[in-house]
Structure formats: C-alpha cells, structure tokens
Amino acid sequence: MAEVVNPRQGRTHYFILIAVVVAAGLSQGLLLPVLAIFLERMGISSSMNGLNAAALYVGSFAMTLVAERVLGWVGFKKLIVSGLVLVMLSLVAFLLIPSVAVWFVLRVLVGIGDSALHYAAQLWVLMMSTAKNRGRSISFYGMSYGLGFSIGPLGIPLLKYGEAVPFLILAVLFLFILLVVLFKLPNLKPEKSENGEQQPGGRYLKSYRLAWFALIPAFLYGYMEAGINSNFPVYGLRSGFTLGEISALLPFVGIGGLLLQLPLGIWSDKFGRKRVLTIAGIVGGCCFLLIPVAGTNFWAILVLLTLAGGLVGSFFSLGLAYAADILPRVLLPAANVVASFHFNAGSIAGPNAGGAIMETGWNGGIFVLLGGLYILFACTGLWFKVKSVSPQK
Template sequence: MTEAAQPRQGRTHYFILIAVVVAAGLSQGLLLPVLAIFLERMGISSSMNGLNAAALYVGSFAMTLVAERLLGLIGFKKLIASGLVLVMLSLLAFPLIPSVAFWFVLRLLVGIGDSALHYAAQLWVLMMSTSKNRGRSISFYGMSYGLGFSIGPLGIPLLKYGEAVPFVVLAVQFLFILIIVLVKLPNIKPEKVEGGDQTSSGRYMRSYRLAWYALLPAFLYGYMEAGMNSNFPVYGLRSGFTLDEISMLLPFVGIGGLLLQLPLGIWSDKFGRKRVLVIAGISGGLCFALIPLAGTNFWATLILLTAAGGLVGSFFSLGLAYAADILPKLLLPAANVVASFHFNVGSIAGPNAGGALMETGWNGGIFFLLGGLYILFGCAGALFKPAADSKL
C-alpha cells in the first residue's frame, strides 16, 4: 500500500470509496421498499415477502466465504468494479420479469455484489488509515452508507413515472460510479501472508485469538439492525402503538446512529477504541432495556430509541477500526471476513430470537435480551487485553 506516502492521492481514493458506499446505500434503501410494494401488489403474503428479502443476506453470506481469496486474486479495484457491475445488471433485470422466484435469484446476486464492494472498500479504508484517524475515517464511511440508505426511500415517488424508472435511475448511478472507479482507482492487492498461518483457517483462528473482542460488535450490530426492523413493528402493535407511531419511531434508531457515528469515531481516536466501545455498549444496552418500561409513551420511546441507536450504531465500524489497531495488516482481510460473517449470523439470529421471545407472550423480552447482550459485551471488555505480539 502506498497511500500513506501520497496523502493527496489517498484522499481522492478515499472519497471515491465513499461515493461507492453511498451508491450501495441508496440502492438498498430504495430497492427494499420498492420490491416490497411490488410483491404486495402482486398479492404475495407478508411471510413470503420477508423470505424473498432474506435472499440478500444469503447472497452476502455466500460472498464472505470467498471474498478474501477473490481479493487476493484480482485486487481491490477489480473486486469493487465486479460488485458494481453485478448490482447494476441485476437492477436492470428486476422490471423485466415480475416473478417471485426470479427476484429471489436477483436479490441473491445483489447481496453478492454489495458484499463484494463493501468488503473491498471498507478494507481499503482501514488499510489506508492510520491509528490516529482510523476511527474518524471508518465512521465517516459507515455514516455515508447510512445516509445513502436513509435517502434511498425518497426515490419511491419515481414509481409514478413508470415501474422501471427507479431501477434505471439506480443503474445509471452505478454506471457513473463504475466509470470513476475504473478511471481513477489503482488496482492494488493486499500483501501476501508470509509465515506459518497461510491457510484461511489459520488466519481466521489467529484473528479470533488476537481480536475476538473487536470482532464481536459486528454480530451485535447485525443482530440489532435486523432484529429492530423485523420485530419492532410487531412489538409496537402488541404494545398499543398505532401504525403511524411505529412508522415514525423506527427510523430514529438509524437517525441516532447517523448523529453519533462520526463523534464516536473521533472520540475513539482520542480516548481509545476499547474504552468507547465499552461505554457505548453498556449505555446503549441500558437504553434498550428501558424501552419496555416506557410503555406506550411516544416521546420517551423515541428518546430511548434514538439514544440506543446512536450509541451502538457505530459498533460495526468501530469494531473493525479496533481490529485494525491490534492486528497486523496481513490479518486484516481475514478479520474483515470474520466480521462480515458475524454480521450475517447476527442478522439472521436477531429476528428469529426476538420472534421466539414474543411468541411466548413476553413482548418486552426482545429489548431486555438485546440490551443484555450489549451490557454483557461492555463488561467483557475487562477480560480482553490485546496480546503483546498482535502487531507482529
């Protein structure tokens, strides 16, 4: 990597990567609600609608199994470009055949493409950052995706101009970003692993041994994000909130994350990554655990959701930044795969665990369990001390 020696060029590359992740956020933020609307109009059941949406996580999960090897073979630029092309072509294919089975396959491909470009882009950001600005850099990266995801649904009114219009607009956007990537980014590859841990399993095990605490936040973030989106509407209805109140409350988890993402990243640069993770985990966990006690008080619930989302909304990016602090660069590709694997497992576990708890009649249990996991994570920080040889 030569980014440190060329700061101006490094900044250009960084902002291109930010443009890539904003485009990915926009596509996901618009694609999810538009397809849900189409499936509802087609008379597809809500359970089948949700199952169709889950194809995205299946594709993302599949990509994590080969991402490190692919990156080593073709490099950062080609992996990002491949992801952009796959998503772009899938977007153009959606309006061609309105079929549930066909869309399931296309969502798989979108998940694979998004996972490829995310894996390469966030790893590149980690590797070009220094310990002094890593928290700010990766937090701004995460905030950019969240911003794109939040803006995406604003494109729903494009449907009045034709059902294919949102897909074409997104595809043109991806084409524009693809051209910039192909013209401006160098095609570099991660350094090859030298020494005894050259097998994938060896690198993964060493990453776990040296940075298990830094890799857990990815699971917690996936659990929280997918669990809240899937379970909170059901919790709200059973607790007595109206549909309008639920639709107004849920976005504030993400809004809180956007508000505190960059400040937490900057504070982690200044006060230490582990300290910020511990404090944010315990505080955010307490906020989640207090939500059932707020009952149907709209403003109390809104404040708690915003505070909780803000405190833990940076967990994925801060965890990766902490892993980059304590791991040698040669292990970062493997650690990034582990973090993505954790995120996908958490995304699958969150809705299922919450649904199982509510099935017993204990609706507030989803927040007590979620809060408890974050508090337990914060307390576990006392058990973790980076190994002296972690950077060797």
C-alpha cells in the same frame, strides 16, 4: 498495496470509495423496508418475510467466504466493479419479475454484490490508513455507510409515484458510480504480507483468539441493522403506525449513528475503545428495551431509536479500529474477513429471530432480545484481556 500514489490521488481514491460504500448502504437501507412492505401487503407471514429479507445476507455471507481469495485474484477495482454491476442488474430484475421466490434469489445476488464492493472498499481504506489517521478514516467510512443506510428508507414515500420509482433511481445512481470507478480507480491488489510471503496459516483463528471482543460488535451491528430495517416496518404496521410514520422513524437509527460516530471515535481515542464499546452497549441496549414500553408514542420511539442507533451504530467501525489496534498488520485482512463473517451472520439472524418472535404474537420481543444482546456483550468484556499489541504502521 503495490502501487504508490501521491496524496492528492489518494484523497480522490478515498472519496470514490466513500461513494461506493454510500451506495452499498443505500441499496440495503431501501430494499429491506420496501420489500418487507410489499410482502406484508401480499399477506406473507412475518417469519417468511424475515426469511426472505435474510436472503440478502445469505449472499453476503457466501461472498465473505471467498472474498479474500477473489480479491487476491482480480484486485480491488475489478471486485468493486463486479459488485456494482450485480446489484444494478438485480435492482432492475426486481421490477421485471414480481415473484417471492425470484426475489429471494435476487436478494442473494444483491447480497453477493454488496458484500464484494463493501469488502474491497473497506479493506482498501484500512490498508491505506496509518496509525495517525486510522480512527478518523474508519469512522468516516462507517458514517458514510450509515448515511446511505439512513437515506435508504426515505425512498418509501416514492412508492406513491409507482413501485418502480425507488428501484430505478437507485439503479441510475449505481450506474453513475460504476462509471466513476471504471475511469478513476487503479486496479491495485493487496499484498499478501509485508515481506511478500504467504500469510501464516490459521490467521483467522489467530485473529479471533487475539481480538474476539473487538470482532463481536460486527455481529451485533449486523443483527441490529437488518433486524430493525426488516422487522420494524411489520412491527410498526401491527402497532398502528402509518407508512409515513414508519418511513420517518426508520432513518433515525442511522441518523443517531451519524451524529455520534465521530464523537465516539474521539472518545475511544481518549478513554479507550473497550471502555467506550462497553458503555455504549449497556446504554444502547437499555434504550432498545424501552421501545416496547413507549407503545405508539411517536416522539418517544424517535428519541429512543436515535439514542440506541447513535450508541451502537458505531459498533462495526469501532470494533474494527479496536482490532487494528490489537492485531499485527499482517492479520488485518483476516480480521476484516472475520468481521464481515460476523456481520453477515448477525444480519441473517436478525430478521429471522425477529420474525419468529413476532410470529408468536410478542411483537415487542424483537427489542427485548436486541437490547439483551448488547448488554450481554458489554458484560463479556470483563473476561477480555489484550494478549498482544503490535506496533501500528
């Protein structure tokens, strides 16, 4: 990035970016289960419920296609501000227009806004990090998103004070963060390459060819995150859980990720990221497979969700760190786009696949498929070999 800041300013900018990603996690963690509950109460089918939930990731997916170019035009700050404003206005609009069709459009807009601020903040953190602190910085970034996503479902009990309360509280939080960003962040722009020239053509294909195993975890993380938060409320209601129990169980997927994010990062530094991703995928997948077996045992499901979420909740950040280890620095922005693309594709597939499976009456199938995907991913690691390792800067 063109402008040089002193270490103190850099730390301030870093923690503002952390606040931004916490807000992004909160918006998704709250909207997915709350709107799923609203639609279930309205008698909307589980497949249509999943399709409506996936609208958020349709918007996010669309933004990913143009994020790199837009960021180059407007810079980090303006892209983050645009995302914050779009999400904040959409939150208010959910209250004013209670229509399933309009909610679909609003979720698309929230997806665009969340993707804009998430992409800009994530890349800014990645580009300001060095090889010495990259793992710690990315792990803390992932923890912060997980924290926001975990806190989001805790807004469900606020519905008893009025359906508008969770949305208004979240909108006020976005307004506060927006003001901080406006007054405290500089509007830097990413460099196109280290020598100021255009990046090489085919950079997306090249980054994928060199680091596909490191980029697939983003898809699995998006599938798990959106699928569980959209489908588990419906799964829970149909299994006999109360809203209070559903609200209590959902955060433990993210809590597990928070608990194991740093340990997994440390272990990946010591034992290798590929090995940690493989083991976490197998054990986490098995935990998901056991959830239908646990039936309606609250504590058994709580433990399984915590373990599974803890083991695979670091997949996005660990995968991105692994990609940064493998790829030349000039390809990192492209790899970030590919990872975001995968995340959004998984986030779209998760709610729809889960809704379609539950539509057949096989509610536990959502966890069988989820666990199977993680185990399959771990097995593909047998075919992945690092082709090129660049010096890290």
